[in-house]
Amino acid sequence: MNLTNFGLDSITLAGPLASKLAACRAAGFSQIMLWARDLVEHPGGLEDxxxxxxxxGLRVTGIQVMRDYEGLDDGLHAYKLDIARHLLRVCKAVGAGILVVGSSTSGHASGELDRIARDLAKLANSAVPLGVRIGYEALSWGRHVRAWEQAWEVVDMAAHANLGVVLDSFHMLAGGDELEGLEDMPSEKIALVQLSDFMWRDLGSLDERIETAGHLRVFPGEGCHSAELSSILRRLDRGGYRGSYSLEVVNDDYLQLPPDIVCGRALMAAKWITDQVLRRSLQVRAYAGRTL
Known part of the structure; x- marks a missing residue:
């Protein structure tokens, strides 16, 4: 694991698209996660x-985010599938490897897991010709799928090679997800890992969870869940995950700072993360080499 494994989410940075790209590049990052609105709201238009x-020169880790897609009936399903296919074309245009699909919060969505799996498999199939992978993320306030185990169950049920799980540490920590067994998920079925923390131990209500997610996240190493984050990282490392990590830190304070300052904090977080994994891995290898 090194800096090339890490990218910064554009939602973390203030300013127009050009300044976000330049700041990430100057800081030494080789990839960036973009939101579709970064592109469509650009004053020069989508093509520019x-x-x-x-x-x-940055690799686009993925495009965020398709919301409330799965488990819908008839006209609603057709509408959402059409929107998703437009987003897939945006992914292809910028070379994004993943379209992130968040678990539905819609009151119109079915909770039948086999139906959710079929809908995701259909979208994954549509993405194949465009060279884009679908990543399914459990939102901790999702209506039916709220935890990584549930997202993995759905992805496993869909049994589509172009569909994987997006693991988001904020939602795992905020939802109190069980970490046991995380290392047993096949590493090739993990599409992406998104990392952030927050500054207090508990989120007492759903409204507080949503408020924190949208305004008060901090970088790994800055929050109150360093031990849990370290456990997540080490479990993924032991399980063989060698893919991308996106620092998705949505924080109103950071949006008041120059992008280069925030990118500096992101680099410190990346170093903290690699230290947590590499130090532990070296200890395990040293222990394994002893004569008992």
């Missing part, structure tokens, strides 16, 4: 935004 991304 795509040109800026391509010229930046």
């Amino acid at each position: 935004a795509i040109r800026l991304v391509r010229q930046s």
Whole structure:
């Protein structure tokens, strides 16, 4: 694991698309997670935004986010599938490897897991010709799928090679997800790992969880859950995950700072993360080499 494994989510940085790209590149990051609105709200238009991304030299980790897609009936399903296919074309245009799909919060969505799995498999199939993978993320306030185990159950049920799980440490920590067994998930079925923390131990209500998620996240190493984050990272490392980590830190304070300052904090977080994994791995290897 090294800096090339890490990218910064554009939602963490203030300013226009060009300044976000430049700050990430100057800090030494090689990839960035973009939100579709970064592109469509660019003053120069979508084509110019795509040109800026391509010229930046940054790899686009993925595009966020398709919401409330799965488990819908008839016209609602057709509408959401059409929107998702447009987003897939945006992914292809900027070379994004993943479209992130958050678990549905809609009151119109079915909770039947086999139906959710079928809908995700259909979208994964649509993404194949475009070279984009679908990553399914459990939101801790999702209506039916709230924990990583449930997301994995659905992805496993869908049995589609182009569909994987997006693990988000905020939602895992905020929802009190069980970490036992995380290392047993096949590493090739993990599409992406998103990392952040927050500054207090408990989130007492759903409203507080949503407020914290949207305004008060902090970088790994800055919050109150360093031990749990370390456990997540080490379990994933033991399980063989060698893919990308995206620092998804949504924080109103950071949006008042120059992007280069925030990128500096992101680099410190990446170093903290690699230390947590590498130090533990070296200890295990040293112990394994002893004569007992």
